[in-house]
Amino acid sequence: xxxxxxxxxxxxxxxxxxxxxxxxxxxxxxxxxxxxxxxxxxxxxxxxxxxxxxxxxxxxxxxxxxxxxxxxxxxxxxxxxxxxxxxxxxxxxxxxxxxxxxxxxxxxxxxxxxxxxxxxxxxxxxxxxxxxxxxxxxxxxxxxxxxxxxxxxxxxxxxxxxxxxxxxxxxxxxxxxxxxxxxxxxxxxxxxxx
Amino acid sequence: xxxxxxxxxxxxxxxxxxxxxxxxxxxxxxxxxxxxxxxxxxxxxxxxxxxxxxxxxxxxxxxxxxxxxxxxxxxxxxxxxxxxxxxxxxxxxxxxxxxxxxxxxxxxxxxxxxxxxxxxxxxxxxxxxxxxxxxxxxxxxxxxxxxxxxxxxxxxxxxxxxxxxxxxxxxxxxxxxxxxxxxxxxxxxxxxxx
Numbered sequence: 001x002x003x004x005x006x007x008x009x010x011x012x013x014x015x016x017x018x019x020x021x022x023x024x025x026x027x028x029x030x031x032x033x034x035x036x037x038x039x040x041x042x043x044x045x046x047x048x049x050x051x052x053x054x055x056x057x058x059x060x061x062x063x064x065x066x067x068x069x070x071x072x073x074x075x076x077x078x079x080x081x082x083x084x085x086x087x088x089x090x091x092x093x094x095x096x097x098x099x100x101x102x103x104x105x106x107x108x109x110x111x112x113x114x115x116x117x118x119x120x121x122x123x124x125x126x127x128x129x130x131x132x133x134x135x136x137x138x139x140x141x142x143x144x145x146x147x148x149x150x151x152x153x154x155x156x157x158x159x160x161x162x163x164x165x166x167x168x169x170x171x172x173x174x175x176x177x178x179x180x181x182x183x184x185x186x187x188x189x190x191x192x193x194x
Numbered sequence: 195x196x197x198x199x200x201x202x203x204x205x206x207x208x209x210x211x212x213x214x215x216x217x218x219x220x221x222x223x224x225x226x227x228x229x230x231x232x233x234x235x236x237x238x239x240x241x242x243x244x245x246x247x248x249x250x251x252x253x254x255x256x257x258x259x260x261x262x263x264x265x266x267x268x269x270x271x272x273x274x275x276x277x278x279x280x281x282x283x284x285x286x287x288x289x290x291x292x293x294x295x296x297x298x299x300x301x302x303x304x305x306x307x308x309x310x311x312x313x314x315x316x317x318x319x320x321x322x323x324x325x326x327x328x329x330x331x332x333x334x335x336x337x338x339x340x341x342x343x344x345x346x347x348x349x350x351x352x353x354x355x356x357x358x359x360x361x362x363x364x365x366x367x368x369x370x371x372x373x374x375x376x377x378x379x380x381x382x383x384x385x386x387x388x
Contacts, residue, residue, distance in 0.1 A: 077343035080332045116386035123317065123378045127371065130321050131328035138274045138329035142336070143344070149271035150337070152346040177321065184317045184378070191385040192310035 030109035033190045037118075038102045040179050040186075045095045047176035048129065052088035055081055055136070055169035060162040073159045080135045081166065087132035088173055091180075094125050112191060119187040126180040133173035140167050224303035227384045231312075232296045234373050234380075239289045241370035242323065246282035249275055249330070249363035254356040267353045274333045275360065281326035282367055288319050306385060313381040320374040327367035334361050 058081075059074035075081040098121065101114045108114075143163050146154035156163035252275075253268035269275040292315065295308045302308075337357055340348035350357035 073343055078341060079335065079339075112386040116382060119382045119386075120379050123320070123375060123382070126317070126321065127324050127375055130324040131331075134325035134328040135332035138332040139336075141273065142333075142346075145273075147272060149267055150346075150349045152336075152344070155344045181317060181321055185314050188310060188313045188317070188382065188385065191382065192306040192313075 030190055031106065033186050034102070034105040034109050037183060037186055038099070038106060040183055041095055041099060041102055044176050044179040044183070045092055047172050047179065048088050048092035048095060051133075051169045051172035051176060052085050052092060054165055054172060055088070056085045058162055058165040058169070060159050062158060071158065073155065073162045075166070078139055080139045084132045084136040084169070084173070087128050088169075088176075091125050091129045091176065094121065098122075109190075115187050115191055119184055119191065122180055122184050122187065126177065126184060129173060129180060130177050133170060133177055136166070136170045136173065140170050224384055225300065227380050228296070228299040228303050231377060231380055232293070232300060234377055235289055235293060235296055238370050238373040238377070239286055241366050241373065242282050242286035242289060245327075245363045245366035245370060246279050246286060248359055248366060249282070250279045252356055252359040252363070254353050256352060265352065267349065267356045269360070272333055274329045278326045278330040278363070278367070281322050282363075282370075285319050285323045285370065288315065292316075303384075309381050309385055313378055313385065316374055316378050316381065320371065320378060323367060323374060324371050327364060327371055330360070330364045330367065334364050 055075050060072070062071040075085060098118060101118050104111070104114045105118070140163070142152060142154075143159075143166070144154060144156045146152050249269050254266070256265035269279060292312060295312050298305070298308045299312070334357070336346060336348075337353075337360070338348055338350045340346050
């Protein structure tokens with residue numbers, strides 16, 4: 001062993017990896033994954049912001065009213081939709097704040113630290129986004145179809161625009177969820193294969 | 195560089211890690227993580243199975259009826275609850291099938307393959323479990339509180355047992371979700387730090 005001490009170990013490791021994975025450019029595919037990560041993150045920001053904004057502006061007042069009632073539906077009629085707006089805004093905010101770490105991942109594709117940080121927080125916010133998207137979908141489904149056994153009538157006949165807007169917000173949140181799942185899987189692959 | 199070739203690189207790498215992380219037993223903490231993974235997986239199986247079974251057996255018939263109606267609520271009154279039972283059973287089935295891979299992780303704590311396989315599928319089934327848990331929670335919330343603007347009345351006054359049973363199923367599914375998040379984070383840490 002004493003004859004090998006003067007060779008720095010890090011260069012040894014990097015050389016071994018370069019031979020095993022990418023002969024031409026050392027770690028080139030990891031840089032590709034990091035760039036893809038950044039691009040997907042931008043897409044997820046757009047989807048999450050779009051979901052929050054679409055849901056947050058959903059509001060419909062019917063053109064007829066009785067002496068006591070004016071018929072109005074907006075996102076804050078439903079606690080679930082309020083939760084949806086808040087969590088989607090949180091997810092979008094987190095994704096914006098995560099962009100610098102994604103850039104660090106592009107500059108230093110072999111650093112495990114930022115990738116580990118991102119995969120853990122991505123998993124947490126994936127759970128948050130999925131929860132709000134699925135809860136919103138359950139309510140949207142009820143608004144469209146109603147439920148006989150509990151005597152909940154479908155409201156989409158009256159509040160058509162409201163239903164269309166909340167439905168598209170839910171679809172947009174599912175896009176964000178799919179992108180977050182991809183981000184977690186890509187980070188796991190980049191962490192696992194060295 | 196040519197003087198260093200006769201030293202096998204793998205032992206060199208393993209030595210560097212043993213010094214950095216665990217001086218006594220090389221990779222001992224990884225074995226601990228793998229054992230923890232197995233135990234947590236057993237807990238998640240219990241939670242997911244419990245959630246599916248509790249929801250699947252929820253059924254309440256009221257002791258009064260009219261000429262045309264008998265008032266009954268069961269999980270298949272609500273599409274969301276049917277989805278809940280199916281997905282929770284799927285998640286429990288996946289977790290049972292994942293146990294052998296977790297055991298492989300205990301026997302070979304440094305193998306990245308099974309861990310990578312598990313973290314990717316864990317992420318997918320985490321999303322599935324979160325979606326069904328959150329959708330179930332949205333319906334349970336409506337059943338408890340109703341919604342004024344859409345004129346959906348709370349049904350928990352009449353169907354008290356049904357509500358209690360579905361609520362506990364949702365709580366059980368959230369336990370499974372938390373455990374799955376922990377599993378993903380632990381796998382990520384074990385993959386990232388070598």
